[in-house]
Amino acid sequence: MKTDCQTYIKEMLEIGNKLIKESPILGEETGSVNAKGDKTIEMDVKIEQAIIDYVRRNELPFNIFSEEIGFINIHPKPQYVLVFDPLDGSTNYRVGKGLFPYGLMIALYKGLRPKLCDIVSSGFAEHTTNKWWTYDGSKTRDSHGKVVILSHNWKVHRSTPVHFDLYYKKAYDTFSSLAEKIHIRWGGSNTSSLLYVLSETSAAMGALLMRPEEIGTVVSLIKGAGGITVDHKGKDLGNYIFSPDETYQLLAGDKKIVEFAVSQLKNR
Structure with missing residues (x-):
């Protein structure tokens, strides 16, 4: 199979x-x-x-x-x-x-x-x-069968793009501590965030309440490309049980940028 x-x-x-x-x-x-x-x-x-x-x-x-x-x-x-x-x-x-x-x-x-x-x-x-x-x-x-390896050349800088799901007001409040430290963007869907990370035009992506129908695709594709996927406390999302009734915190992409985001969210 x-x-x-x-x-x-x-x-x-x-x-x-x-x-x-x-x-x-x-x-x-x-x-x-x-x-x-x-x-x-x-x-x-x-x-x-x-x-x-x-x-x-x-x-x-x-x-x-x-x-x-x-x-x-x-x-x-x-x-x-x-x-x-x-x-x-x-x-x-x-x-x-x-x-x-x-x-x-x-x-x-x-x-x-x-x-x-x-x-x-x-x-x-x-x-x-x-x-x-x-x-x-x-x-x-x-789509050409080429193995994707995410760049590790991103730096913590106010111009470094990251894409966060800002659909919920609470997400604005959560990610506001990162403003002007990295460049927060939002393309209207988690599809846009994943597209930009895998295309290497964004260092990382994040969400406060990622839905169960999306989380597995995001975690597997970014991990498979050499990125990391963690919750907002830095815990590996791979250890989470999949449940149709749950939503998930997410930070995923370049290790340096994700770990910086975790450190800032912990200090809120």
Whole structure:
């Protein structure tokens, strides 16, 4: 199964990418709310259903957790948990006119009560740039199969870019102690933050309340590229248990910048 995991993840990324490219903007709200209580839009649901259909069609031994539908059992003897966000950055998708990043995040965990370190494969596709990355259990690779190694040349400086999720007011308060010490930015989605870190245009990314459908993809891809992923106290996120009911603190990317951010947040 391990050999096939990468194939499955890549094919799911291709499914999402094809739907985005071949469909008109499907940004209307469906009238329902997702598992987190947010209003869903048509493209979210369309991509989600296509991936679920793919898993069923191939009779893969997966339980599934998705942002829209929540947790579902679709196999009599599941061995893995497939977690995905079909359209992270849905507001960017609706109003961004192709300028604001949005994408598909997928992570496959081994076992039915896994830790974040138990990811055997993951993938991430950002649709406005047509860039995507996969994680094979040890290394992160780009769409050309090249191993990604994050730069370690970043310095703690007020011009060094870091991307934080500032959707919540509490996040502004949390990260304010870093202002003017490093350059805080926010692109409207965690997809944008991950895109910039993996593209080496941002030293690190962070969140106060990262959702379960996103955390595994971010942790695995950044670790696989030689970065570190910790909570706001500096604890390795790999030791955290994955739970559909939890949100996660995150600081991830260049070791020097992440450790500096941890030191500042501890002193708040």
